[in-house]
Amino acid sequence: MLFVSPPKETEESEIMPLGAPRRIDNVYNRVVVGSDGTPNSLKTVGHAAGVDADLFVVSAYNPQATPEQPSSTAAAGEHQELYGEEAAREAIRVSIKELKKERARNIDHRVVAGSPAKALLEVAGSDPTNLIVVGNRGLGAAEGEALGSVPREVVKNAVCNVMVVQTGGDEIQTPGPGG
Amino acid sequence: MAPWKRILVGVDGSPASRKALEWAGDEAVRHGSEIVALTAYLAPPPPPSTGTISVHEAQSASEAASKAAQQLLMETVKDVLGEDPPVLVQPRIKEGNAAKLLIDLSEEADVVVVGSRGRGGFVGLLLGSVSQNVAAHAKCTVVVAR
Numbered sequence: 001m002l003f004v005s006p007p008k009e010t011e012e013s014e015i016m017p018l019g020a021p022r023r024i025d026n027v028y029n030r031v032v033v034g035s036d037g038t039p040n041s042l043k044t045v046g047h048a049a050g051v052d053a054d055l056f057v058v059s060a061y062n063p064q065a066t067p068e069q070p071s072s073t074a075a076a077g078e079h080q081e082l083y084g085e086e087a088a089r090e091a092i093r094v095s096i097k098e099l100k101k102e103r104a105r106n107i108d109h110r111v112v113a114g115s116p117a118k119a120l121l122e123v124a125g126s127d128p129t130n131l132i133v134v135g136n137r138g139l140g141a142a143e144g145e146a147l148g149s150v151p152r153e154v155v156k157n158a159v160c161n162v163m164v165v166q167t168g169g170d171e172i173q174t175p176g177p178g179g
Numbered sequence: 180m181a182p183w184k185r186i187l188v189g190v191d192g193s194p195a196s197r198k199a200l201e202w203a204g205d206e207a208v209r210h211g212s213e214i215v216a217l218t219a220y221l222a223p224p225p226p227p228s229t230g231t232i233s234v235h236e237a238q239s240a241s242e243a244a245s246k247a248a249q250q251l252l253m254e255t256v257k258d259v260l261g262e263d264p265p266v267l268v269q270p271r272i273k274e275g276n277a278a279k280l281l282i283d284l285s286e287e288a289d290v291v292v293v294g295s296r297g298r299g300g301f302v303g304l305l306l307g308s309v310s311q312n313v314a315a316h317a318k319c320t321v322v323v324a325r
Contacts, residue, residue, distance in 0.1 A: 047320065128325065136314060136321075147315035155295070155314055155323050161202065162295075164314040164321040 028053035028161075029129040034116050034150070035059055036080050037091030040135055040167040045095045047165045048133035054106040057095050060119040061088035061111060079137070079148070085111055117153035130160040135167035182210030187288035189281050189309065190218050192251050195294025199324040200259045202292050207266040214268045216256060217284060219277035220248035241274065248272050278312035285317040292322040 033048035035041040035057055049055055061082040082088045088111040096107055112119035124130045134151040147155075155162050188203040190196050203214045222241040225232040232240070249272045256268055273280050277297070285291045293310045314321045 147311060151314060152311065155310060158323075159325065161325060162323040164317075164323065166317065166320065 027129070028131045029127060030054045030056050030124070031131045031133060032056045032058060032120055032124045033133040034120050035091050035095040036082055036116075037094040038079055040079055040137065041091075042095060042098075043167050044133055044135040044165050045099070047163065049099050051131060051133070051163075053131065054108065055099070056123055057092055057107065057109040058116075058119050058123050059088040059091045059095075059109070059111045060114055060116040061085055063113045079135070085113070088112075115150075115153075117150045117157075120150075120154055121157055124158060124160055126159050128160050131163060132158055132160060133163045133165060136164050137167055183212045183289035185215060185288045186212050187215045187217065187281065187284050187291045189277055189291070189293045189313070190216050190252050190255050191277065191294070191297050192255055193294055193297050195296050195325060197255060197259050197294070199292040199294045199322075200255065202322060202324045204260045204264070204266060206290075212266070212289075214266055215271055215284065215288065216252060216268055217271045217273060217277075217280060218248045218252040219273055219275055219280050220244045221276075222274060245272055245274065278309045278316075281309070281313050282316045282318070285313070285319050285321075288319055290320045290322060291317050292324055295323050295325045 028051060031048045031051045031053045033045050033055070035045050036059065045057060048057075059082065061084060063084070065084050082091055092109045092111060096109060099105075099107060110119075110123060112122065120132050120134065124132050132154055134154050135148070136146065136151055137148050151162075151164055155164065183206060186203045186207055188196075188199050190200055200216065203216075206212060207214050222237070222244055225237070249270070252270050252272065256264065256270065260266070260268065271284070281291055281293065291313055293313050295310055297309050310321075310323045314323060
């Protein structure tokens, strides 16, 4: 004969029961993400697409048609500065191609001349219910610096929440000539 | 990416850290995640008059700091998530640098959420140094809450 007695209240697991349904406050209006078309930024866009809100993909470009100096040899996957509006449009196209395939959702996009951080902050505007998604490295991460200038500026100046996706950490940092 | 299984949140009692905890609570309810809430404390330095304190004094000062941190964490959790939180919250009290502790603990978390600016510090000097540091070095996605 087997008797199963219910556990005493004190013996129950420490996991608290899901009480009355809680009002969920942090529903985002708009998720703003930047893209330069590189694999790293596509990863960031993927994270942004996972958030349940309207997606806004922004691509910032340098209005100069070509770089003043040949760009330093960036490792594959690393972020790049975009020169000219056409390059920015191409980055957007690459970024939303996969998303459009996957799901029917509200995807908006814009190309902006100027700094990527400023473009993200501008599109997010002063609405605290927006969310900005950025990669942690990105363009402007000087050697030895783990946080790129774009995420740093966005984290510092945004009025809404910012999600920083680890697109590359210390462990995959390319060693400099000295190290 | 979401849904997160474990959400790590830094709590120091500041308004921004309360927002961070709020975010963690909402996400935990939505995704059935558990929350690890960390409050870091630093043992007070010896009084400048003598420069030294006995081992016993140091111990009791450290214990007092730990107790204060625990009280702050419990009160903040109760205040933000309610008397009877609908989600599992694991409180953690640790001595040391908040950013470093959060970065270490991020190894076992799916997302870390911190307030955009912490308590204390001189404006402009320490402003948001924890969030910047965590955003840079965490092993998982970081959310900076406001």
